[in-house]
Amino acid sequence: MEFFEKLMSIDRRVIFFFVGVALIVPFFLDIGQKIEISPEVQALYDAFMELPPGSKVLMTFDYDPPSAPELQPQAITALRLCFDRNLKVIMIGLWPMGPMQANLALGTIFSEKKYLDKEPVYGVDYVNLGYSPGNELVIQRMGSSIPATFPRDFQGTPVEEIPLMQGIVNFSNIDFVFNLSAGYPGTVEWVQFAVDRFHARMGAANTAVQAPLVYPYVHAGQLTGLSGGMKGAAEFEKLTGFIGKGTKFMLSQSFAHVIVILFIIIGNTAYFVTRGREKRS
Amino acid sequence: MDSFFSHTLAAILTIGIISFLYKDNPLYKFCESLFIGVSAGYWFVQQYYANLLPKLFDNLGITRMLGAENVPEGALQKLFLHGEWSEDLLYLIAGILGVMMLLRLVSRIGWISRWPMAFIVGSISGLYFITYFQSNAMRQMQNTILPLNSFNNLVLIVGTVTGIIYFYFSKEHKGLFGAAARVGVYFLMVTFGASFGYTVMSRMSLLIGRVDFLFGTWLGLVK
């Protein structure tokens, strides 16, 4: 009986403990969770798979470290997919921290055994053109000239000296755009400018908060595929057959979410039981 | 080895902050004080390089006067060397206001720091007056003028109008008016509940990032 009263004024540290456990445990679980693939993520994966080897993929990193748990796994999956299929990757960022995230993703991939022997070559297989300020205006400028918008790469090398950039003028030389977005500027702007105006083919990965705003573009055919939040990351990983952090992260997030919901239910149960008792007495 | 050292440093700081959840402790106090000092310094340096130097010194031409050749001529050079008026000269006003602000340090004439404050408060009042009226009031009103031909529109209009009634100050919330205000409160509560629930998930992912740093990047337990 006293149990419920205690529950009512439970020490917040108990809640903290459970949230922590719910977040940490999935990191060490190796359960083959059944992940259903949504059509949007399938479409995104198919878009990558349809590209013939040697195609040029523009990856835009429009997010910063706070959104990294949701988007980094997707960046890694997409990069790995590109390298495995011998697609050429051009990375840029409309957010100042974006290109740093790109380098971090590359670091993660290249530390794998598989790539230690055959590391993709910078400037030939991939290039990081860095950040350019100006939000959607950057996309607009890229529509007329990518080399003029990004005259130098991340390290300051002029693009004319980069083999991969030879022959790239604007979006017509890009076979696929993959946008990783956590807000503004992001997928909405890329659709409005790169897709609607310059007819690029594009897919996107978004944070869970952003994704609902972008879904209409998928249905209208402006976006070829969309992967939203950690769940999208997990699906994407499952499709590529490489189970990375996205799957673990998604489990963590779902567990924590369920814990919060459970606590709300417990709190209300305790409240009604104690109040019922007060009324009777 | 070097990266292990940096990661360990970052990990200790991470654990220090998290330990606050249990209770206040020396490690947290250390992290907190370090954070205060480092971040104050960070912004101090930032303010200098991002604002003071380019916006004031470069625009006026002070950097060039001090011998920086690679900076283009500023407003003062244009005025005194070429006799040209330049809009950038207006930055001088900002410079003067900034110095007035610093005069607080001299207690005898500290009162002069009220001038830049008055300037800021005045301009903000003017600017916000108009921008909020335009984008908050007018736009939201316009968006709410909808035909009552669907349930959703009806809910939107009733919610907005009763919500405004809740904020009404000069009439007692009694009778029919009070009932409408109460409906307004219900709408506000739904609004708060919904936006709260909506953000829970994104807050979780922040922590996942830190957990990943501790167990993955630092300890290497999670691949």
Added chain:
Amino acid sequence: MRRQIPQLLTAIVGFVYIIQFFIPHKPFNLFERMFSDWFLIIAACAIWLGVLNLLKLSSEKVYKRGKDWPYSLVSICGFFLITIAGLFFSGGRHFQDPGTPFDYVYVNIFTPLSATMFALLAFFVASASYRAFRARSKEATLLLLAGFFVMLGRVPVGDLITSWLPEGYRLSNLTDWIMNVPQTAGQRAIMIGIALGIMSTSLRVILGIERTITGGE
């Protein structure tokens, strides 16, 4: 004089900023554009005041051996560490480039501290919802229901529970509806109220009726 001039300044500047909005002609069009720069310059000067205040209070504590004084020493050292690194050893304007000492402190000290502090929210969101989402009254119940459904509707579990319902009537659809209709209505009422509140506050300040800040009663 000391009191009237600031008040007058507030009134004039405030009025100019209101009318410049309607007058696109020179020189009025310059004001709005310049203001943000001006403010940033004043703020960049003023940060000296803040920093000196921080250093003064901290060093007083160290000097007087006040409670927890060693921690104040940590603050002072931290401040000088990054400031000296940034101003003198990080290549001037390129102080933020990767590999500079300033960047090292930023990446390995500043970022983990800031990210972790931010991440504490995950815990606090949980404890706050435990207390707040309780059906104590009609209002609280609405808060609870809206929050609960939106939370459930945003995870796969939500649609799993309601998968027996026809498509378009599942929890995620309810979530969308709550967000798009009643939530939007409430937000609009709040926003219109805020606009009116700001207009009235601004007028009071410009007209000199509200003088708490500009001084003098």
Added chain:
Amino acid sequence: MKTFSYSFIFYCLLGLILLATTDGLAQVESSDSLLSPLLPPSEVIAEDHPGDAGGAIIVRWKLSPDEDKGITGYEILRSASPTAEFSSVGFAATGANRYVDANTEDSLTYYYKVVAIDADRNASESEISPPVRSSPQWFNFHLLNLLIIGGLICGAVIYFIAHAKKGKKFFLRKIAGLEAVDEAIGRATEMGRPILFIPGILDMDDVQTIAGITILGRVAKTIAQYETKLNVPTSRSIVMSTAMETVKEAYISAGRADAYSDDFVHYVTDEQFGYVAAVDGIMVREKPATCFYIGAFFAESLIMAETGNSIGAIQIAGTAMPAQLPFFVAACDYTLIGEELFAASAYLSGEPKQLGSLKGQDVGKIIAMLAIVIGALLETFFAISGSSFFGSLAELVHKLFSIVAS
């Protein structure tokens, strides 16, 4: 139909190649337009952009009749003379019949051409527009409605302020959070614990901070009457200076200049989370009996409010940040929601003039509600009856509240 146009394009291209190989001189651009299956846009008119500071010209045109035959947009070309070379200034999407060229010199004359382009990069040029110059104006007539409605609200505020000056009393409903201020200060005094006041994390260039500091001034006046310690950590230097002046003034006007100390207000750091870390530290160590969070807040709102809750402080919050209101409502005892924050300093001052302005604010609310209700009813009548009378009235109301960007 489709096969026909494809074969047409095919033969055109074939002809082009033949032409190029036989002649060797064919220029791709001219033959492009020569062979273009597209009809050009027509009636191109360029005008000065009204209500601006000069430097912009609006170009309008009649859409190409081939609009639905795969036109992907219109390229806008400009030149300083009808005979000189035209260069591109911008691009407008399909269906658009206007473009603002915001990059003109007021002293120059310009000519415009609009080119329809389809997905195969076929292009078709319009006639050249008549000459045009941009110029600045002294009043932006697009904002006339804003001036009228804004003037109405201002007028109401000023009218009621003047009315109040003459001694007229208004009824004002209670705001729970403000009723609690005195009690909260009293409680801190009884418990012998300090009062913590957080004026938000934005600088003085936000009205919420200004509102926060004015409330601080009022609260400090009450605190000055007790022997209670006030602690105001700030995250901005200008806020620190302003808060110091304000608190000092409050103590002086309460006749307690002796009790004032410059240490009440202090700067911590500009960094959002560094500031939060410090505030949390102050909370658990000094255990304030009352916490005020009044100003502009972001994600830190909940971190502070939850910590404050854990030490059992009475918490009064106020913000106009819609995204943070839910967290304050959840974790604090009282929350001033949006407009209530801005009304608070007037309430606390108790001065008739200030209270009069609140009455004026309410007139703004009546305008808003009337506009919404009347507008919605007109729209509904129009939707039901289809009568053009209601239609035009509804449009009028819409227009009255519409904001034209350009």
